[in-house]
Amino acid sequence: MAVTIRDVARQARVSVSTVSRALSAPGLVKEATRQRVLEVVRGLGYEPNRAARSLITGRTGNLGIVVPDLENPFYPAVLRGVQSRAHEAGCAVFFCDSRVAAEDALVRTMAAQVDGVVLCASLLDDDQVAELADTTPMVLLNRTLPGVSSVLMDSASGMAQVVEHLAELGHTDRVYLGGPEQSWSHRRRLVGLADRARRLGPFEPTFDGGVEGARQALSTGATAIIAYNDLMALGVLSHLSTRGIRVPEDISVTGFDNILYAAMCHPPLTTVAMPTEEAGRVAVDLLVDRLAGGPAECRELPTRLVPRASTGKAPMFS
Amino acid sequence: MAVTIRDVARQARVSVSTVSRALSAPGLVKEATRQRVLEVVRGLGYEPNRAARSLITGRTGNLGIVVPDLENPFYPAVLRGVQSRAHEAGCAVFFCDSRVAAEDALVRTMAAQVDGVVLCASLLDDDQVAELADTTPMVLLNRTLPGVSSVLMDSASGMAQVVEHLAELGHTDRVYLGGPEQSWSHRRRLVGLADRARRLGPFEPTFDGGVEGARQALSTGATAIIAYNDLMALGVLSHLSTRGIRVPEDISVTGFDNILYAAMCHPPLTTVAMPTEEAGRVAVDLLVDRLAGGPAECRELPTRLVPRASTGKAPMFS
C-alpha cells in the first residue's frame, strides 16, 4: 500500500490535520513544524490520494477539453495552449475527440471527473449547450451563448480582410466554400464576407471537402476561391493542381486558420492567422476564474491576414 | 448536492449494499430487486461518485498518454486510436504533451490519477523508464524495455523498403537525415538502412530540422535524401523548392510516417505508412490486459512503402 497521511503524521510526530494543513494551508502552521512535515513528506515520497481529497472537497483538480477533429492541426494547437496553462494551474487535462461519441454524451461523461470543460466549436444547438453548461462549469471556444464564458477568434474581421485583399488584387468574381452551417465560425465568416462572394456549400471542413468544393467552384468561373478553412484550401489546391490549373495565375485561393501546413504547401497559402495557442490558454484562465466564483466572461482575440503566394492579380481576360 | 447511493436505496426500499451490488455485481442480486433498483437509478439520474469508488477500489478507470509533440500529426492519429479504444473500455483519457514538462515528471503526476499510461517514443534512458514502469502499469510505443509491454512499428523493414526503392530507381548516392539519437525509432531505421546511405544529423524531427538537413545534404552531392520523418521531408521539399531544385528530376526525397500532409504536399511524398491509429488501439488493449493481471507483451505492427511522386529515376549525369 502507498504511504498515507497517517504515516507522515506519525513520523513527523504531529496530527494528520497538521500534515494536511502544512500541505494545503501553509499559513495555518508554524513554519518550523511545516518544514519538519515537508521533510518527512519528501523522505517518504508521500503523495496525497486525489480520490480521497476530491471526495471531500468536491473538486477533482482536472479539466476537460472536447474538440471536434484532432486531425485538423488547429485543435492540437489549441490543446497545447490549454495544456500548458492547465499545467501551470496544477490541473491535469482530460481530452476527447467528438468523433468518438456525441458531444453531449462526452461532456456528460467528463463532467463526472473534471471541475470544468472547454468545449470547442460545438455543433450542438443552444438548448443542448445551455443544459450542459448548467451541469458543469464550461468555456466555449468559437461559439457564444448568453451566460456562458467564451473565447472567440474574430472570424468576421479575418474574412473581411480576405475579401478586401482579393478585391485589391482585382478579383470581382469570388466564391466562398462554406463550412458546417451550424458552426458559429462559419456564420461569423459570412458576416465578414458581407455578400461580397457567391456562396457554395456546406462542405465538410476537411481536405476532401475542399476537393469537392473546388470541383463545384470551377463551374462558376470565379477567379478567387475562399475556403472555409486551410484544410479545405489544401484540398482545393490539390484538385486545381490535378486539373492543371495554375495558382495564383489562373485562380487565387485563400484559407483560414494558418495551420502549420499552410506555409508548407505549394504555393504557400494566403490565410488568416488564428491565435490558437493563446485561445487555449485564455480558455483555461476563464475556466479557472469561473471555478473561483467569478462571472461568465467573453473574450475575443484578433485575427490577421497572412498574404502568401496562393493569391495574385486577377487574370485580365475573363 | 448530487444524488447518492443512499437516496437510491431509500427510494428503492433496499440497503445501500444492495444498490451497490445491483450496479457492480448483478449476479448477487435477485433479478426483481435489481430491476427495481435500476429503475430508481434511472428515475433519479444517479451516477456513482467516481472519487468515492476509486477511494475504495484503488482504481480510477482512467488511462493516460504522454506524447512528445502533438504538432506532429503522427501523434494525434495515435491519440485517436487510444481514445476510441479507451472509450469502448469505459476509460477516460488523460493527455500530456511532453514539451510542457519533463517526461518522467508528467508520468509521475499522471500516475496518481490513472490506472496505467501509454508512453510514446520516450527519450528517457532505460533506467528512468524502468523506474516509471515499476510505479505504474505502462505500455511503450516505439520503444522497448524488457518486462514492459510495448507496441512497435516495424521501422527497420520500412526503411529497408525505402532504400530498396531508391536503389531500383538507380540512386547510388543516398543520404539519411537522422532523427534524435536516443530515439528507438531512429535506431531501428538505421538497422533497416544497413549502411546503404551516408548519415547526417542528428536533426530536430521537425520541418525546421528538415530545412537544415536539406542544406547539409546538398553539399554532399547525393541524388536521394531520406528523411527521418515526414515533417522533416516537408522541410526538405521546401528548402529544395526555394533553391530551385526540382523533385524528383534533380533529387528524390522520402519521408516516414505517412502523415496526412504527405499526400497533400507538392510533389506528394514517397513515404512509409505507419499503423498509427491501430497502434493506439493495441496499446490500450495491452494496457487493459496488463491491468487485468496479464503478462507484459510486445506487439510489432507492419509498415509498408507508399511510393508517390517525390521519388524518381536518378539523374543520368552525376
Place this chain on the structure above:
DNA sequence: TTGAAAGCGCTAACAA
C-alpha cells in the same frame, strides 16, 4: 438474497 457496519484517505469544523 439481503442488511449492518467498517472503513478507503483525506479535509474541515470545533476544541483546546
Place this chain on the structure above:
DNA sequence: TTGTTAGCGCTTTCAA
C-alpha cells in the same frame, strides 16, 4: 498553533 473527530460516497466483509 495544534489535535480530535466526524464524515465525504462508496464497496465489501460478515452475519443473518
